[in-house]
Amino acid sequence: MAEANQLFKEFKIQSVSEFFRRNAAMLGYTGKIRSLTTVIHEAVTNSLDACEEAGILPYVRVEIEELGREHYKVIIEDNGPGIPEKYITHVFGKMLAGTKAHRNIQSRGQQGIGISGAVMFAQITSGKATRVITSTGDDKIIEAWVKIDVDRNEGKIVKKEKHPNPKGWRGTRIELEVKNVRYVRSKQGVYWYLKLTAIANPHAHIELIEPDGRLIVFPRSSEDVPEPPVEMKPHPRGVLTDDVYRMAKKTRRSSVKRFLVGEFSRISDKKIDELVEYIAALRLIKTEDDKNVQEQLYERLMKGEVKAVLRSFRGYTKVVKQVAKLMEKPPEKLSWHEAEEIVEAFKYMKFLAPPTHGLRPIGEENIEKGLTNILKPEFVTAVTRSPKVYSGGIPFQVEVGLAYGGEIPGGFELLRYANRVPLLFDAGSCVTTLAARSVDWRRYKVDDLDRAPLVLMINVISVHVPYTGTGKQSIANVEEIQNEIRLAIMDAARRLQTYLSGKHRRLHQAKRRRTFEKYVPEIARALSVLTGEPEEEVKNYFLSYIEGHFAAKEAGGAEEVSENA
């Protein structure tokens, strides 16, 4: 047997860069095309989030310069609120730092690893620092070169300059030099990513300068800055033991009771009394030796018969009092076991559905604007469903947009979004794909989906989007979410169907009319030979007869529609 000392010879503390290198896939840095898209994605989402929070209509400009083989300079500039000088190192240099990671809030990014990940990626591929130019609109512009100290996981400003800001410029411009990436106009590349972003963010003006100098503009089509999302307290049904344990350590509340009431949604003083009973009941059930009896008691507890369960134990009041005492102790003294008990009790209790005011859908009108503006379809519709809950306590909301015809080429296209962020990878396993394919499109007059000029966008909004993996590119097949997506698609598809049948009818009428009109000159000539009547006159008789007939038909058709309406 090997000695422990021998084994531990190889033990090393892994540096952040080492971790990053090994886990690049988790952060979206795999493949030369995708890595570049990820860099842009991190910067652009930061810009959009920042503008939104500051109530600014975003203007984002992305420029990609080719410096050599698989070697680019990426410049992202926005008109956002800017970054105060002292936060620059934190924003760009420290992983897992941000304004949102610790809050229960819907946002584009989630872990706060994004832009510092991009800085890190630039650093480990090109060795260059990231140049940041920013101003909050005051009298100075900060220009800083940021690197990450990989061993200490800390931002380091290599060089810093201050410039006067006579015109009061406000915003942030970052320049990253990256290698091992490639710019391609593919469905996973930067162009497509920005196009999708523009569709879901009609209030943003987005520009892209491609390596060959071509300028592409996705203009703004809405002047409304979306309301910034609001923080939501976690719902008891959606938390883990670890959440409760850690929140309890950090809170400034005086007691466990006050902590639970204050920092979770749907927990009132009355609910705490109930919680006490449930915890007591669970403790007592665990003392029961007979497994069958235990099972029965759990079942009854699930049915809400907590008082009856308690009463079946002798001296239950003592246990209830013990638990009640627990509620009065300072939260930082809450043990892991106690947190576990609380979370277990939550599972048996009934709560009101979580509040949904923190969800920020794009909205039907804006989806329609976005799709119309970027895709130039002949028909567009959007459906935003009301919020629902999955896994008992996590609110989510689904919206879909449908665009048909016009400049859309043939072939069905599904645009997937989670919290407005385009998902470009792993489409196959995504719940959105499954839901879209599960719809019988022929019922909605789309006979051949794979050839139809149809674009379907799906946006799943949630504080906690259930991704299938760390790549965050595919949403797990949660039944409640799939159902909502299906309902939304079917609702939109019904409107498409109405449009298409109207269109078919009009096309059909025009075609019929043409059938008759094309024969008129022939008929007129022949009738003129037979009767001696002038050809032109005969022609006019026929044409005005056709005209009258179809005018009458049109009027009849309109009546039909109004009857239906």
Place this chain on the structure above:
Amino acid sequence: MPKSKAVRREKPRERFSYDPTKVLTRLEEYGKKILEDIKAGKNPYFDIPMRGIGNVYFDEKRRVIRMGDKLSRRYFLNVAHARKFMQTLLIMAYVKRLVSENKHASLREAYYANKHTIPGTKENTFEDQRESDPIIEDLERMMGVLREEMHLTADRRGYIYGDIVIRDGEDEFNTSKLGMGGWAVPGTVEHLQFVEVNVDYALVVETAAMADRLIEEKFPKKENALIIATQGQASRGVRRLIHRLHYEEGLPIIVFTDGDPYGWYIYSTIKQGSINLAYLSDKLATPEAKFVGMTMDDIERYGLKNVTEKLKGIPPNKKGGPTADYKRILEEMEYPWFQNKEWQRQLKMAIKMGVRIEQQALANKSLEFVAKKYLPEKINNGELLP
């Protein structure tokens, strides 16, 4: 001097009646009606007697197949009719020009003359002769005039030989003085006039070979007969000629075909008309025609057993039958005009014996046999089938 007692020329019952102005008047009437409809804001249409077996019946009294009175209405403002409506008018205008200019055109010429691309489309007025031919038939039905009266002719088939003088336009000739080939019957015979008819009857012969044989044996001269060779199923020209010779000149018509279902069908068409041209029966059919041969009795009577041929197909009493010839014979047995003892006996006998016999089989006796013995014997003795 007529040798025959059984076959005698009768008094004429119809007069030569071709009148081009009738066609022109009809065409103008139809044109005016369409024009009035459209002026009055009505959907103009043609009423066209329906074609097909559903609209024909056998007229027991006159013993011809006749067309019923079922009409199909062809509207202008109907997606399914519009094209045919246009085509009908195009052909009508074309016919008007032909007749008034006294020109004749074949069906194929009529097709090409009216085929062109409709301006502003990729569509032709007619894509195929199969589109124009039915329109012409429709016009015949609709207006009750012959295609030939509209100066539209089919390919010529069949010829005649015998001592009759015909005037065709400016030419006048005796059909027995044109060589052994006789005179070819044109597509349209409406305008022909029979100046002199010095024959006692007309013998309609199915095959050209048999007709040639009879001419070589001088049968027409000796028997004072007119030979009409149909060359298979009789063309409209030939049928119309037979009809006219019978009704305008009183010539008895005797038909001589192979002893098989096809030959009997040729006879049936000459006599009663056809389903397809039922609307023309009054002008094409000759119900008084009689049948001289070949019959099943001839086989026994003239000892022709060894020159018969087997009927094709499976007999009715065998598994899978009846098919082919057998089936055809059984169908013919159902025809109203074959509902008589003699024909039923012949047809039954054919099925029973399972054989057919050709006209040329008579050459087995000798080349002269048919002209010298077979035909004179049967015709002069009146041994004819109804």
